[in-house]
Amino acid sequence: MKTAIVTGAARGIGLATARLFAQQGWQVAMVDRDCAELEKVAPGIDHAFAVCCDISQADQVEVMVRTVLEHCKTIDAVVNNAGVADFGPIEQTDFDRWRTVMATNLDGTFLVSQACIPALKHRGGAIVNIASISGLRASTLRVAYGTSKAAVIHLTRQQAAELGEYGIRANCIAPGPVRTKLAMAVHSPQIIAAYHDAIPLNRYGTEQELAEAIVFLAGDKASYITGQVLAVDGGFESTGVGLPALRADPA
Template structure:
């Protein structure tokens, strides 16, 4: 393997949700490593502003609830750049209003459940379906952003977490069915990540509760997730497919209640 296998020189990538914190961090890092990146987002004006700051970047309007919009994203990227090597499915249905109503199943609104699956699961599937012929031609790969909540039970976000679990299984299915054609498919699972939107909207007391359960001395930031996604997209990860790379500071790697144990053994009880 070449010493510079982490580089993405000559490759073309789509980053959905590219106008958000993790998405733009990933688009920026991929650009720095030599890729040309299409920033696809429903917030099109913001995507245009950010694309203007990256050499060779393209802004694309994307609505993951609209099949034609998703297919046009792939077609426009290939038309503009002539190829497609990386699809990073990072966009998801998020936001304070959504999160506030995504609770437990007993109190789940059917409309919220259906919309979450329409955006997160159906939208990701359509993007993969549209991209796969081009990725097969380029021997490219897919990186899906999921969540450590897809691997654990929680008392909130039942729709979001289960939709991300579905994407994990989709990741494995694509890896299994298209590996012989040279296409890899992996997922990165962030924990709580200090994006600008999260800092603004998330209650500080709950943020501290998550930080207390993190094995690092701080929560991750968008650059941490970008590093994981860009690695999976690179030839340095050529032997990795069908896998979930958890980037949550060890939050999901320990026994329950580690914060209480930490306090006990440090004499704070």
């Protein structure tokens, strides 16, 4: 049985991805810093177990990977999904806000990937990093978030270039607007309507649709795919830039 690590697995895209891996016969290490929520959801998923870890902390990441290997012996796929969303005007983004976003979105993705490389080398394996459409196209209010996700995209390409000789594939998913609890909490009705207008498929994506793409890239059916960025966005990247509803009121 293959083993996948999924970070940010207590809710949203990470939880949907963990469930789909399990449905396809994988063991799943569900990783999140929200220990209470993780302990609620993990027992309901076959072949899954919870590992509480803040991926922005190098010492915790090392312990997490050791725990997974003690439990499963192998690591075949790593899904770096955990992320922090902090949206605000560029002039209000101080260094503390910047570092909070980078610590999880970029540093955490780097730390987890680095810690898993020795295990991935044994049988070949896959890294799937979760970036964002905000890493492919600039928008307002996303100076830290968008920059962190753009960096994740390049990190993915760097991993593909350097780890391919070991049979390790690295790919990136760039979600567009997805109907998660987090998105619905921060998107006003005006913003939701604007997104619908800007997306060719005229709707938000679902967590399940993202999970399907992630599990595909992690699995054997994607065995000759590496170094790629797949925008799962309903066509959003193909249509213009910016949303008026997201712009600051000049008054």
